[in-house]
Amino acid sequence: xxxxxxxxxxxxxxxxxxxxxxxxxxxxxxxxxxxxxxxxxxxxxxxxxxxxxxxxxxxxxxxxxxxxxxxxxxxxxxxxxxxxxxxxxxxxxxxxxxxxxxxxxxxxxxxxxx
Amino acid sequence: xxxxxxxxxxxxxxxxxxxxxxxxxxxxxxxxxxxxxxxxxxxxxxxxxxxxxxxxxxxxxxxxxxxxxxxxxxxxxxxxxxxxxxxxxxxxxxxxxxxxxxxxxxxxxxxxxxxxxxxxxxxxxxxxxxxxxxxxxxxxxxxxxxxxxxxxxxxxxxxxxxxxxxxxxxxxxxxxxxxxxxxxxxxxxxxxxxxxxxxxxxxxxxxxxxxxxxxxxx
Numbered sequence: 001x002x003x004x005x006x007x008x009x010x011x012x013x014x015x016x017x018x019x020x021x022x023x024x025x026x027x028x029x030x031x032x033x034x035x036x037x038x039x040x041x042x043x044x045x046x047x048x049x050x051x052x053x054x055x056x057x058x059x060x061x062x063x064x065x066x067x068x069x070x071x072x073x074x075x076x077x078x079x080x081x082x083x084x085x086x087x088x089x090x091x092x093x094x095x096x097x098x099x100x101x102x103x104x105x106x107x108x109x110x111x112x113x114x
Numbered sequence: 115x116x117x118x119x120x121x122x123x124x125x126x127x128x129x130x131x132x133x134x135x136x137x138x139x140x141x142x143x144x145x146x147x148x149x150x151x152x153x154x155x156x157x158x159x160x161x162x163x164x165x166x167x168x169x170x171x172x173x174x175x176x177x178x179x180x181x182x183x184x185x186x187x188x189x190x191x192x193x194x195x196x197x198x199x200x201x202x203x204x205x206x207x208x209x210x211x212x213x214x215x216x217x218x219x220x221x222x223x224x225x226x227x228x229x230x231x232x233x234x235x236x237x238x239x240x241x242x243x244x245x246x247x248x249x250x251x252x253x254x255x256x257x258x259x260x261x262x263x264x265x266x267x268x269x270x271x272x273x274x275x276x277x278x279x280x281x282x283x284x285x286x287x288x289x290x291x292x293x294x295x296x297x298x299x300x301x302x303x304x305x306x307x308x309x310x311x312x313x314x315x316x317x318x319x320x321x322x323x324x325x326x327x328x329x330x331x332x
Contacts, residue, residue, distance in 0.1 A: 004200075006157040007232060015243030025164035025236025025307035027155075033130035039151030040137060046154060049145065081129060088136070096145060105139065109131045 005046045012052065018059040021079055034080040041087050050094040058093075059086035158236065161198045167234030167284060168305040170195065172298040174213075175289040184211045184286065192234075201233040209234060213286040214312070218271045221259060221312035222283040223251035229277035231284050235307045242311075252276070262313040284310045290318040 010027075013019050020038070021028040029035040045052045062082040066074070075081070091097045140146040147153075170192060174181035184191035188211045209231045212220045224230065225248050230238040241247045250258050255274050259266045266272055275283035287309040293301060296319075308314035 004157065004162075006154055007162070010158070010237060014238060015240070019240055022237045022239065025238075027158060027237065031126060031130065033126075033133040035155065036137060036151055037133045039155045040133070040140070040146070042154040043146060043150035044140070047146075047150070075125070078125075078129075081125075084129060084133060097139070097143075101139065105132055105135045109128055109135060 005052075006042060009042055009045065009052045012056065016056075016060070017063055018056055020083075029080075031080075034083075037080055037084050037087060041083070041090075044091075044096070049096050050090050054093070055086060055090045058089045059083060062086040062089070157200075162201045162233040163236040164234070164307040164310070165302070166197050166201050167231075167236075167307065167310045168302040169197065169298070170211075170234060171286050171305050171310065172301040174211075174286050175293075175301055176298055181213065181286065185213055208281050210281050210283050211286050212273065212275060212283060214288045217269060218273065219259065219264065219266055219312065220273045220275060220283075220285045221251060221255050222275045222277055222285060223248055224277040225249075225252060226276075226278060229279060229282050231277075231282040234284055235310055239308075259313065262308075264313065264315060285312040286310075287312075287314075287316045290316045292318040292320040 010020075027035075027038065029038070041055055044050065045055060059082065062085045063079075066077065066082055088097075088102045092099050092102055137146070137151070141148050170184065173195060174184050180191060180194070183194075188209050191211075192209070214220055224242070230242065232238075247258070252274060255272050256266050256270075259272065277283050287305065289301070290304070293304070304316050304319060306314060306316070309316045
């Protein structure tokens with residue numbers, strides 16, 4: 001049994017549809033934001049804001065949505081993009097943030113880029 | 115192709131900015147401490163991971179008495195090293211080391227589930243849970259090892275160690291040629307989790323090819 005939340009959380013994903021990218025015994029983060037979003041999900045669940053399993057089910061669903069899409073027009077596969085979508089959904093479901101707050105984050109970034 | 119990459123750059127920048135905005139909002143609302151991300155990931159990056167196994171193996175290479183103790187009483191040997199506090203916690207309490215040597219090669223598998231010595235090897239590769247790997251590792255370990263690029267001959271004795279909830283095995287690979295006089299730290303940098311699973315050898319630092327990562331990546 002895992003007594004550390006971090007190990008339980010990581011272990012529950014291994015060999016499953018939401019298995020995170022890994023290399024030589026470590027998580028593989030290509031960009032700093034990927035590490036940030038993974039750490040955010042872990043620390044929020046560890047702090048009790050939502051069950052890790054609830055987040056995982058959203059992640060599995062988010063991955064399945066991409067898998068089910070048509071190849072044409074499909075954005076390139078990006079594990080942490082699916083991960084981020086699942087985290088936002090989980091935060092709303094758990095009542096940590098409102099749908100409006102999430103929408104504002106997405107909209108603000110779009111505005112800044114425009 | 116350049117349009118494709120341009121699109122990806124923008125997508126990356128947008129994702130990064132959104133994650134930063136989310137983190138800032140969570141901190142502002144008092145949901146998250148500002149160091150929480152580093153704290154939880156620190157477990158994998160500095161407490162329990164393949165860097166511990168590499169240090170243990172490097173010590174075994176330079177200190178024959180330590181190596182003997184490591185094989186005879188792995189927890190006792192590990193306890194003599196100043197490894198990160200907490201690394202010997204879950205999944206690591208019953209670790210046992212086996213050493214490769216002349217004509218002997220060890221391979222670790224887990225036929226039941228995915229028992230794995232996390233504190234010394236870190237996160238298992240994706241294929242470790244694969245039923246095909248588990249089955250073939252028992253039935254035809256030589257063929258599996260050759261596919262991984264480990265040159266086992268008919269004369270090599272191959273020992274397969276099945277990890278379980280009781281014992282989680284790891285391999286002390288052979289010290290490669292061309293490493294005389296190297297420090298423990300420099301030696302540790304050569305040692306991969308794959309080598310400590312028995313699916314790779316530790317390459318000589320003078321080898322022109324980089325260590326193989328293609329099979330275990332991801």
